[in-house]
Amino acid sequence: MRFHGTLYRALNPIYAREPMSGRGAEIYGGRFNRKGVPALYLSLSVMTALREANQVGSLQPTTLVSYEAHIEHVFDTRDGAALKSEGMNPSTLADPTWRDQMKATGEAKTQTFARRLAMAGYHGLLVKSFAPGAGEDDFNLVLWTWSDTPPSRLTLIDDENRLSR
Structure with a gap:
């Protein structure tokens, strides 16, 4: 599928x-x-982005950014x-033990799935949010490939250059 639209990300201010x-x-x-592989975890709504960034405890300082995406x-x-x-199912996608799997074997089942998709030419995947409080309509777009040009164009929306200040 193609994704064209606005995406959101709630960043730890360290990475703003x-x-x-x-x-x-x-x-x-x-x-x-997996560790060592960059990825952008983006959300289709502002509230999903906030839930994703603040999954443990109270709301922490967060920098909210948005992007215009054209991902083919x-x-x-x-x-x-x-x-x-692709040998995957919804329950494995949602499995909360992925961190334990990563520690035990070096790569969780969901990471292996993602690696295979990236090798097959996918730039990312659209997936339900598993953050606490997320509903059936809360989705993320996880990107492994992005740039400022097609076919995986992602443009930060910062017309006033606020992040460079």
Whole structure:
């Protein structure tokens, strides 16, 4: 599928000056990227982005940014047949033990799935949010490939250059 639209990300202020880097995910690993692999975890709504960034405890200081996205090759996890053809299912996507798997084997099942998709030419995947409080309509777009040019164009919306100040 293609994704064209606005995406949101709630950043730890430590990374606010690098909103295009994917560095945090690269350092720590994420549900859909192993350590050492940069990824951008973006949300389709502001509230989903805030939930994703503040999953533990009270709301912490957060920098909210938005992007205009034109991503051509996105795997849509809502397509059950496509998901099954890739050897994946919704319960494995949602499995909260992915961090334990990563520690035990070096790569969680969801990270292996994502690595295979990236090798097959997908720039990212559309997936339900698993953050506490997320509803059935809360989705994220996880990108492994992005740039300022097609076919995976992602543009930070900062017309007033606020992040450079």
